[in-house]
Amino acid sequence: MSPAVGSAPTQADLLDFVRRTAADAELIDSLPLDPEGRTWVRLKGPRGSEAWLIGWPPGTGTGWHDHAESVGAFLTVSGALKENSLATRLPTDGWKTLELTEGVDHERRLPAGEGRAFGRHHVHEVLNDSRTEHAISVHAYYPPLPRIRRYSRSGQVLRLEQVERPEDWQ
Structure with missing residues (x-):
C-alpha cells in the first residue's frame, strides 16, 4: 500500500528512501571525501523530508x-x-544535566548495506571507528530538522551543551 500523496513520510518510508538512495552508485561516487573531516551533500528527501x-x-x-x-x-x-x-x-526541555540509569546504553554496528530507523527525541552518537577506511552513509529526517540538541557525556552523566537550529548548519 503506497502512502497518500502529501502525507508525512513514516520511519519505514525514510528507511526505504535511504536504501534506494544508497543504491545510486553515481550519486555515491559524486560525494567528495576529505581525509580530515566529514563531508556532506544535501539531498531532496521524500515528501518534504530532509536528507543527507x-x-x-x-x-x-x-x-x-x-x-x-x-x-x-x-x-x-x-x-x-x-x-x-x-x-x-x-x-524534552527544562534540564541541563541528567543522571542516566544503568542499562540504558545500546551499541549497534552498521556495516555496508545495513541501516535503521528511529523515532522522535532519539539520543545517539554515530562513529566511524575504523583506523583506515572511510565510511559513507545516507540519512533522512521528517520533519526537516527543527533543531539538534548536542550533549556531552561523562560516565552516566549527560549534559546539554548546545541547541543548534537549521541556520547554524546551512
Whole structure:
C-alpha cells in the first residue's frame, strides 16, 4: 500500500528512501571525501523530508545528539558505522544535566548495506571507528530538522551543551 500523496513520510518510508538512495552508485561516487573531516551533500528527501549523503573519514563521529521532533533513518553505504544510543526517553526541555540509569546504553554496528530507523527525541552518537577506511552513509529526517540538541557525556552523566537550529548548519 503506497502512502497518500502529501502525507508525512513514516520511519519505514525514510528507511526505504535511504536504501534506494544508497543504491545510486553515481550519486555515491559524486560525494567528495576529505581525509580530515566529514563531508556532506544535501539531498531532496521524500515528501518534504530532509536528507543527507555523508562521508566519514576514519576516526570521526557526531558526538551525542538528538534530532528533536524529527523521525529519521540512516544506512551505511560503504565502510562501517557504529551507533551508540540511549534506550530511554529524555525530558524534552527544562534540564541541563541528567543522571542516566544503568542499562540504558545500546551499541549497534552498521556495516555496508545495513541501516535503521528511529523515532522522535532519539539520543545517539554515530562513529566511524575504523583506523583506515572511510565510511559513507545516507540519512533522512521528517520533519526537516527543527533543531539538534548536542550533549556531552561523562560516565552516566549527560549534559546539554548546545541547541543548534537549521541556520547554524546551512
